[in-house]
Amino acid sequence: MTGLRAELARVGIRGRLANRIAAELDDHLACDPEAHLGEPRLIAERFAEELRLPKTRRATHLGFAGLVLTALLLGSLFGGSRSLPGTTAVVVPFAGLAIVLGAQVSFVGGMLALWGARRSTAPAIVQRRLTAALAGGLLVLAAEGVDAVALHSWPKLLALAPAPLLVASAAELRTAVGITPVRAAASRGFGPPAVWAAGGAVVAFVLVGSAFAEHSWNEGVTRAAIEGLAFAAGFLLLGRRLGIRG
């Protein structure tokens, strides 16, 4: 169809998906050369309209599965005391900091994205949340890899296993973003209560867990306060972009 590819590209449909659509419509015209498929512009817009939500949802489910696996492997492979010889004394703490920050961003972003995808929130908002979650998740994976190499702890490289899921999610997300018109993320008040409840639960977990692990309530309160401040900072920095702050 003349002009179809250009129209598909105009609405953000490119690459394999565009090739597939063109091949299907070519086959249709071969079956019936008199077929009236309609204006290429309308066909392209219809494809974008029909696909932006399911593509976003699929990217979110893939990404969330990858992030859950990342969290499970992080919990089982990392932790405990480590000796830090030579340059690893510098590298490993930075990797640890990246893991802590990335995990928090991916946790909040992933929960918000999944919440939005299941409630059919505007795809643009879900996509922003998932972008933040995937960025956090990939930061965690990169830091885990650096940590494993720096400490020559090769079994820890197993923690990179979720990478294909996160990459597949990112690829699907890229298509979804391409076919979604750019609009300002609408304010969602203070976001879903479940996310705030989960954030509060994490702070409480840090408080109690640290207090018991370190045998010191002062330590628990300090770490919980840092956790709470990190949540507040994340809300201020990313809240508008994630559609939870007006």
Next chain:
Amino acid sequence: MRAETLKGHLDALVLAVLADAPAHGYAVIEELRRRSGGAFDLPEGTVYPVLHRLEADGLLSSSWSTVAGRRRRIYSLTRRGRSALADGRAGWKSFASAVEAVLA
């Protein structure tokens, strides 16, 4: 029949056509036209986006085949698709009987 009239029911209709046998887009459109006695003569370009969406939602799966040297995308129903079709049939019966009760 106008496409707008079918809005909300097109998913179930497409799933019903594919419940009998896997088919490509052209065959789906022809079968819709045949089973409806020509009433569902849809703008052909509107059915392909629906097929893609149903696949993205996991209700259909698809694969390439080659026919007369051309690539052809064949769609088939997944288990979730069969379940969605059963829901669609039940929903339609309930809706149709309610409309019938009001109009009668």
